Amino acid sequence: MSAARSEQDICAALDKGIQTGIFPDPVAEQAKLYLMHLRDPVRLSVMGLPGTGKSTLTNFLTGASVVPEGIRLPSLWVVRGERNRAICTLRDGTEEVIEPIDAGEIAACAPVFVRLEMRLPALDKISVLEVVMGPEISDRRRALGWAARRTDIAIWCSQAFDHEEQELWSTMPDRIKDHAFLVISKADELASSGILQDRLADLGATAAEDFQGIYPIATLQALDARAPDGSVDKAKLTSSGGRALIGAILRIVEQGRQSALDNAGILLRQYQDALSRAIAPTPAPPPAAATPMPEPDPEPEADEEKSKTLDPRTRRRPRQKSDLRMLLRIADQVQVAQPVEEPAPEPEPEDEPAPEIEVAAETKEDASPSNVVELHPETREAFEKAVGYLANKGQELAEELPKMGPAAPKWIIDETIEIANELVDQLGMLGMHDDPALAKAAEMSFDAADLLQLMQIEKEDNAAVEALAVLLQMKREFESRLAA
Incomplete structure (x- = not known):
């Protein structure tokens, strides 16, 4: 399924959960926020x-x-x-x-x-x-x-x-x-x-x-740099510094959209059973001459209650191992740890339309040295290792989860805390050179570890889900810093 189609499906499912009342009020408000980030x-x-x-x-x-x-x-x-x-x-x-x-x-x-x-x-x-x-x-x-x-x-x-x-x-x-x-x-x-x-x-x-x-x-x-006929002097736009600013804005726009997609996907997985029943088409009635189909057995009350899943922060319900296994399929997105490569520059026409806000990565040639600060080589290497480390750990979590049984939620929290603390230690050991990018990354990792500790203390039913989202967001942050 294409990325565009996936986003469309996520938006449709969020709409369905809100309109049908499947989401309780606090979750519905969060779903509306994700829709706003994806559509507006x-x-x-x-x-x-x-x-x-x-x-x-x-x-x-x-x-x-x-x-x-x-x-x-x-x-x-x-x-x-x-x-x-x-x-x-x-x-x-x-x-x-x-x-x-x-x-x-x-x-x-x-x-x-x-x-x-x-x-x-x-x-x-x-x-x-x-x-x-x-x-x-x-x-x-x-x-x-x-x-x-x-x-x-x-x-x-x-x-x-x-x-x-x-x-x-x-x-x-x-x-x-x-x-x-x-x-x-x-x-x-x-x-x-x-x-x-x-x-x-x-x-x-x-x-x-x-x-x-x-x-x-x-x-x-x-x-x-923008001519009255709509064409653009790309060299003038770049030397003015305008192109670098647009590129920086677009990176944050894309990061925010991707974060909304990630978190919306995780939210929807918590309500997938109820959503599947709501979205499934009603079967057509059998022909008149056909033997009537037997009525299906009614679902047990426990399953009916499960379909009314409330916000885990307002209603507690033991999470099943199968639920967590499916949530951990987000690890599929981090299986391959590849260094971030910059796109090959496209041929530059003499004239092109006026600059539009389009989601596109900015190449190094798009900005002058005064606008873009290159990562320190040691910092770049550390970020690449962090991406690979998070990818490998995500895959390990997915492989080990079936063995955990009822202990899976606590195990996930403990593992994510250990992963975040390991990143804090790795980045802290590189504090010898004065690199603002490294300092911000270390602060981000420390904040993530602190947040995971709070999740562990609260012991909420959805803490394992949120912990996985934190790890995925950390990986995306490192990738975006490498691509900048």
Whole structure:
């Protein structure tokens, strides 16, 4: 079955579980969240102080002149739509629709918020929220708190990321910081002044822990790389830094989608019996002349109760060995430990369509050395070993599980904790060289081991399932770092 078909099946099964009431309320809410991640565009927010190039970057990311130069607008959200229109929220709470979109008309009605619905290819993958903040520090904090609740990936635009900006960013939750980029906009101006490299070196020491990456971008040059006829000057796009940023965004988009697929698949396996009965077609009645088919024996009450499986955190039920064996088939995805290879570069045409947000890996040639930090050779080797180690351990778990009998759930938890601790030890022994990528990987492994310990303490019925999901996510994290 193809990956696309598999995703379609997962979404259909989640829908079925929600609509038929097979999922209890807490699980149904989780299923809705997975569906949102799989079906809806990722919510990307562009933040920063006034005058840092947010509007120019918004235009670049959407591939259109969403915010015309010289017109001051409030915070706006650019989303996909069947037709181009603006929905303006006014100060009295009413809405005014402007169709087609006219920036002058929008500014004239003095809205407090604008939702732009546009037919743009980029908006199939992302929506873009440009956050406009007032002059007072209290206003800015409120604006960031409001935006954080509506954000999956954040971009902070800056030229210096000074103390005031650092204080504002410190108020953001870790969930946002784990999916955030610092963009040094107007990088061409900084470079012409001879301060760009020193600025990047300083920020590498002060901001690296709070962002997934620091990307200097000549935003006007990035916009200029797109010609009016829709073609793209790929060399100009790359040298501007814009292509590297798009590649980094797409990696997080794909990681989030894959994580939702993994966790949704595990959730569905817990309810597979009930879902199979709900999805199975009703058999056609036999012909009139045929001998009536005997009625099937009613299912025992125990099986009926099993079909009503509730969230394991609100209702406890002993998990059967067969259930766990099926859950461990996720180990099939990690059987072969192959080093991550970069795709061969495709022939570059002279002109190509404007950059669209498409899920695709970025090659090393896509970014300049100032935008991409190569992994330390020892770190790369450690990550490759980690991928192989997790793959082999996943296969061992699958092979040993049938021998465990009723002790299988506890055994799985114990084994996953040992695996995570082993990774912590392996990465900790490499702490001799100063590599931020290694430090982040070690922190990730430590957090995973800590989470597994909590699962062991809680002793919930679904802890074994969640532990397997943690291991799979760890492997994907190492793979993504190798591919970056």
